[in-house]
Amino acid sequence: MTSARVFFFGGIASYRALFGWLSPWVFIPSLLVAPVFQILLFVYIGRSAQLESDEFYVIGNAIQYAAIPCLFAMTHLIAGERFQQTLGYILITPARRLPLFLGRALPVVVNGFFVAAFSLVVGGAIVGMQVPASAWGPIALATAVSAFSCTGLGLVNAGLGFVVRETSVLSNIIFGLLLVFTGANVPVDQLPRWMQIVSEGMPFTHGIEAVRRLADGGALADVWGLIGLEALIGVVYGAGGYALIRAMEVVGRRHATLERA
């Protein structure tokens, strides 16, 4: 198999094989209904506390919720392969590792983008959010890049899954951290200094800010820097996650822990 084929078909096949997300009974409740309610929850808390505009919470939560598919899907793919004891087989194929993993990451990114875009549109419609028509294209770009960067974090999470037994505990905690630190519901400049520093290095922080500015009428030129930062963060996490998994693979080969017992 050429690298390109490994990238596309290997990725999609493993995604479908390991992931019940494609069942409408999971997809619709967990990825379409839940994020809309998360948006509504924080919109109303915002109204109750009389802070930011509805738009603020719609954008923040729509993008933050992409963490669910990005983190869980990515982690499940790797952990699932371990559970089914296919990881060893995949790692010993002659296919080059990078396209292999990137191929697995791509459907995850697409999934994350779709979820964020859906809840952005639906949540926005419910609160009557006004967005200039020309902004939708750049917003889609910023959203996609955010999904990409969180998927990178998902790869790190997947690597940690080799040592942590209950991967869903870790994934949920990361979801919570993303809720608090990325300015999804609390403007970053209102957080304590140390939290602001952490925010800078998290996925979503810059993407959310970019989308907010675009929705307010900003131009793509204004937010290139933010989108670029978001992409960079994705690359760093992705590379780190990939390195971690390779390292775990080596450790696993030495200690025969590649497959879960």
Added chain:
Amino acid sequence: MTTARLLWVGWLMQMKMLARSSFNTLLGIVYPLFFATVAFFMFRAGDDPKPLLYASLGAAVMGIWGATSTAAGGSLAQQRWHGTLELLVAAPAHFALILLPTTIAMATIGIYSMASTLLWGWLVFGIDVQIGDPLAFLIAVPATVISIGALGFLLAIAFVRFRQAWALGNMLEYPVWLVSGFLVPLTLFPGWVLPISWALAPTWGIDAIRGAALGGSPWEDIAMALALGAGYVAIGVLLVQRTLRAARTKGTLALS
């Protein structure tokens, strides 16, 4: 007497199992703290301490529903996967009496997160929650737990036919947090939402708990919560008969 024993033993066994799972304990305690932290930041903006107290108790009870909704939704599917569901159905005891204590146990575990949220609010945000009426509080909390457990029971049996029932239970986590008024006064909602809020026991439960802590009579709220809980159980019992009959006809009890 047998009924009481059955409920007690069922509750005890389920508590043992839940307490031995890091997913339920660690995550159950930590996860609501993230939402509470966001809420505290949001309500802290002004000078008035009352919104923070209001939010603190609300966030604390969110953990009880969080511990119940997904777990209850998926509990029968999980039992089916473990091969224990058919054993429970084959037993002579009434299935409702077997299922109810399990969902009440799930809600009981939520008390851990309630405690951790109040503690977190106090340690990190300086929210000092004084319990105005301790007796009423000590009654309001179990009443809320039991009525939320009853709602979980209804969910569990309503979703039993779905293999991915956990996802349906999970889907209801946010909506109940929203419309039960844990962090949002009901006055902010459009009129058509209110009957839904009133039909949910958690709405009355949080009112009772806030009343007991902050002043205000909780007794009517406690009564409403328990009455609704009894209603959920009654509906659930009717559903149990129908659902088990359907499962035995279609042969879906044991399929994993």
Added chain:
Amino acid sequence: MGCLTRLGRVNVVEAIDLRRTYKTTTGTIRRRSLEVEAVRGVSFEIAEGELFGLLGPNGAGKTTTIKMLITLLIPTSGSARVLGHDVVQDARWVRKHIGYVFGGDRGLYERLSALDNLRYFAELYAVEPRGQRARIDELLELVGLKGREKERVEGYSRGMRQRLHIARGLLHDPPVVFLDEPTIGVDPVGARELRATIASLTAAGKTVLLTTHYMFEADALCDRIAVIANGEIVAQGTPAQLKAGVADGSVVEVELFGVEEDRVERVRTLDGVRTATLEDRDQKQLLIVQTAPGLELTHAILSQLNGASIGRVSSREPTLEDAYVQLVTSA
């Protein structure tokens, strides 16, 4: 109580033309529904104190039949009675008076100890609270788990789980016990001990229905056997009666090394050959041919196999296993 037969024996379990059809759907986009008839008119009776075996290959309908009898499945048609009570109309009564044990790793609460598992089920089966502790102790002794009851089930071996299942099924001292493949996946020594325990149940006066696909197990334990294949009973009787069905012939066994199915087919078409089955034995294959009585067919068989590598050839008396194969393959 049960229903009297013509012979005056009490029938504790009666299955009357039980049928069970499943509807399944295939395909994700275009769903087609299929009807699978798992059980097609099964009838038998079990007398009091009998150890009755339901013997058949995987997928024959044994588990489906047993689940109808224990009230977990409603028959599509037909009826069943346990101790005189209909399994559908009087489900609750039936549940109080039967024990159900199935094989496999599942069916226990992993995070609880064996003791807690038994205490829980004792409660579900309304075992007298005052007598629970004693009863549980007694059963732990019987199944050989005494001393390990406080350990969590997640650490139990397959054999231990199986023994715990049996203890659980006997908590309320039911007069009728249903065992679904109780020794499956258990090591030979453990399985032998389990069989001894099962045999002791009827010695204690209980009526037992056992499903299995192990012929020797049915032969060793059961008073009577019903052979089920493709959802139908193809033969019923004592082990001796079933053996008699093939006793008037003989069996030729031929060791082979890589023979194709079409040659086996040619052997089947020979006059006087009742069945011919090919079994894999590691590197070799074993061709087992059942022949009609009074015929010497060894040469004919070998000539059909001309060209194949042949090892040992032997001729012997038929066993219950051969009877079983004949019944099952002709179904």
